[in-house]
Amino acid sequence: MSTAPAAAAAFVASGVPAVLEELRSLFGDRLSTSAAVRRHHGEDATHHIAAPPDAVVFVTSTEEVQAVVRACVRHRVPVIPFGTGTSLEGHISAPFGGVCIDLGRMNEVLAVSAEDLDCRVQAGVTRKQLNDYIRSEGLFFPVDPGADASLGGMAATGASGTNAVRYRTMRENVLGLTVVLADGRVIRTGTRARKSSAGYDLTRLFVGSEGTLGVITEVQLRLQGHPEAIAAAVCSFETLRGAVETTILTLQMGIPVARIELLDELQVEAVNRHSRLDYPLKPTLFFEFHGSQSSVEEQAKAVGELAADNGGSGFQWAARPEDRTRLWEARHEAFWAAKELRPGCMAITTDVCVPISRLADCVLETRADIDAEGFTAPILGHVGDGNFHVVLLIDPGSADEISRAEALNQRLVERAIGMGGTCTGEHGIGAGKIDFLELEAGDAIATMVAIKRALDPSGLLNPGKVLRDSSPAG
Numbered sequence: 001m002s003t004a005p006a007a008a009a010a011f012v013a014s015g016v017p018a019v020l021e022e023l024r025s026l027f028g029d030r031l032s033t034s035a036a037v038r039r040h041h042g043e044d045a046t047h048h049i050a051a052p053p054d055a056v057v058f059v060t061s062t063e064e065v066q067a068v069v070r071a072c073v074r075h076r077v078p079v080i081p082f083g084t085g086t087s088l089e090g091h092i093s094a095p096f097g098g099v100c101i102d103l104g105r106m107n108e109v110l111a112v113s114a115e116d117l118d119c120r121v122q123a124g125v126t127r128k129q130l131n132d133y134i135r136s137e138g139l140f141f142p143v144d145p146g147a148d149a150s151l152g153g154m155a156a157t158g159a160s161g162t163n164a165v166r167y168r169t170m171r172e173n174v175l176g177l178t179v180v181l182a183d184g185r186v187i188r189t190g191t192r193a194r195k196s197s198a199g200y201d202l203t204r205l206f207v208g209s210e211g212t213l214g215v216i217t218e219v220q221l222r223l224q225g226h227p228e229a230i231a232a233a234v235c236s237f238e239t240l241r242g243a244v245e246t247t248i249l250t251l252q253m254g255i256p257v258a259r260i261e262l263l264d265e266l267q268v269e270a271v272n273r274h275s276r277l278d279y280p281l282k283p284t285l286f287f288e289f290h291g292s293q294s295s296v297e298e299q300a301k302a303v304g305e306l307a308a309d310n311g312g313s314g315f316q317w318a319a320r321p322e323d324r325t326r327l328w329e330a331r332h333e334a335f336w337a338a339k340e341l342r343p344g345c346m347a348i349t350t351d352v353c354v355p356i357s358r359l360a361d362c363v364l365e366t367r368a369d370i371d372a373e374g375f376t377a378p379i380l381g382h383v384g385d386g387n388f389h390v391v392l393l394i395d396p397g398s399a400d401e402i403s404r405a406e407a408l409n410q411r412l413v414e415r416a417i418g419m420g421g422t423c424t425g426e427h428g429i430g431a432g433k434i435d436f437l438e439l440e441a442g443d444a445i446a447t448m449v450a451i452k453r454a455l456d457p458s459g460l461l462n463p464g465k466v467l468r469d470s471s472p473a474g
Contacts, residue, residue: 013097015075016054022071023057023099030058041082041092041100045335047346047394048090048432053080053100060105062178062186062217068101069215070184078460078472081211083124083153086145088349089430091157091210095464096472101215103152109133110218117223118175118192123152123216130221139223142167145426146332152216158208160426162331165251165384166258166290167224169426171207178218179206182456190220205451210428211462213455227290230258231300232318232327235307236282240264240367240379242311243283244360247383249306251356255299259288260384261331264367267338267378267391274337275330280314285383286331288324338378338391345376346396348405352416353387353425362419363388366412373404387425413439429466437466 023031032038033055043050054077059065072079078098085092094100106122109130113119114137121130128148130141143154145161153159155177160169167173176190189202206214237243247260263271263284272279285307289299304315318324330337339347354362363379370377370390381388390412392405413423413436423429423436438445445467452459452467459472 015077016097019071019075019077019099020055022075023055023068026067026071027057027059027064032056032058038100041080041085041102042094044085044087044090044092045347046088046090046432047348047396048093048430051093051095053078053094054097056082056100056102058102058105062180065101065103065180065215065217066184066186068099069180069182072099072460073182073184073458076458076460076472078463079211079215080462081152081156081215083150083156084126084148086147086149087153087157087430088351088427089424089432091428091430091462091465093431093464095431098460098463103150103215103217106152106217112137112139112223113192114139116192117225118221119223120218120220121151122218123150123155125151127151127154134223138226140226141173141221142224143170143173146335151219151221155207155216155219156209156211157428158426160382160385160387162259162261162288162328162382164382164387164426165260166256171204173222174203174207174219175222176220177203177206177216179214179216181214182458182461186217187214192220208428210430210465212452212466213461215461227292227296229293229296230288230290230321230324231296232259232286232288232324233300234279234284234286234316234318234327235304235312236280236284236314237307238282238311240283241360241364243285244363244383246285246303246307246310246312248356248359249310250303251384253302253306255302256291256295257287257299257303257384258290259286260382261286262363262379262381262383262388263331263334264379266341266376267334267380270337270341270378271330271334274333274340275326277330279316285312286327288328334378334380335391338380339393341378342376342393344396345393346402348392348394348409349427350390350392350409350412351381351387351425351427352412352421352423353385354416354419354421356386358419358421359383359386359388362416362421365415366390369408369411373408375401375405375408382425385425386421431465434466434468438468
């Protein structure tokens with residue numbers, strides 16, 4: 001694979017006219033070269049530099065994805081998969097140009113088995129769409145990254161979210177995949193069985209591969225039955241340490257809480273403004289408990305006692321569904337709320353994850369680092385699984401602020417890795433964390449490169465993401 005971006009871009013450009021002519025004959029007006037459409041498909045909501053593709057194709061089936069990939073391979077043009085565009089690490093940019101495959105119209109729920117607690121969906125089905133579809137069966141899909149992301153995109157990025165402390169991430173909730181490979185072949189991985197010892201685990205290989213090894217077109221998912229009782233609560237703390245210590249103790253005691261979300265006082269201020277709430281301006285935990293009526297009450301009582309021992313007070317309960325919905329919508333809007341703290345800012349987001357025993361150290365050291373730099377930067381996160389975020393609000397016109405923010409982010413990642421953690425708990429690598437992956441993975445990078453070259457020898461699948469040496473090859 002070429003490591004010279006200019007040469008790779010020129011090489012790609014030579015094949016674009018021919019591939020567009022071929023795809024236009026196959027897809028007609030479902031092939032768009034509109035500047036607005038291309039721009040929308042090449043940028044995300046963060047600070048990463050947008051790079052539009054040369055064209056966007058709106059597909060409706062695995063066979064159509066196969067046709068696009070085969071055409072692009074023939075003409076040596078990159079392929080960039082697109083779900084809903086909610087990723088946060090530049091996953092959807094097209095730094096070498098190419099053809100974006102928009103899977104949003106592949107939005108059919110193909111099969112649901114209430115008895116087996118599983119389903120199969122096309123990649124463009126969103127998590128809210130699926131949950132609306134299966135609600136009448138008494139089922140729900142638990143992975144909740146906040147945004148109404150596509151399930152194919154969630155599988156591709158290894159998404160997580162607020163429910164991960166109990167229901168885990170996409171890696172544990174994907175049973176199988178349909179994938180179009182770089183040579184146009186279609187493979188199906190996994191089975192509907194709950195366990196298997198058959199061969200290499202290709203499902204887990206493609207989950208989190210970010211479109212660099214194949215294009216996911218269908219996903220087989222685990223489902224959950226709706227619990228008998230759900231209760232949510234908000235609790236404020238006198239100190240950030242008290243909130244984090246409560247989280248650690250809750251998990252160490254084995255209390256099966258469904259969600260634990262942390263907001264520091266700055267993030268609470270932002271959420272109050274944005275969602276018209278009135279929580280005390282203190283470090284705050286959002287909880288949710290699932291189970292039988294009696295077990296939920298027991299969980300809530302135990303957590304309440306732990307919180308009180310660590311300076312927590314003023315539990316506000318949200319037992320009604322509409323109150324719980326409002327609470328979690330406020331949490332899911334936290335990123336946009338944070339941006340409003342400094343209008344016109346550029347948001348640099350982080351998402352390190354550490355062993356739960358090191359969570360307090362990592363959060364408190366990071367807060368001290370932020371304060372020493374004088375940044376406006378709230379902390380929030382899925383602390384129930386050791387994952388937290390910093391939203392660094394930076395003046396896009398200040399080279400000094402950008403440089404200092406990048407240095408702070410570097411220190412945060414090094415801190416997390418040094419504590420046995422990871423540079424990304426859920427956002428993935430994309431174009432933004434390639435350096436950090438190398439720092440974390442060390443010699444294992446060579447194995448990743450070997451897998452990439454074996455499955456995508458021409459470097460045409462989402463080039464410029466995950467691995468440094470991943471530009472299109474001549």
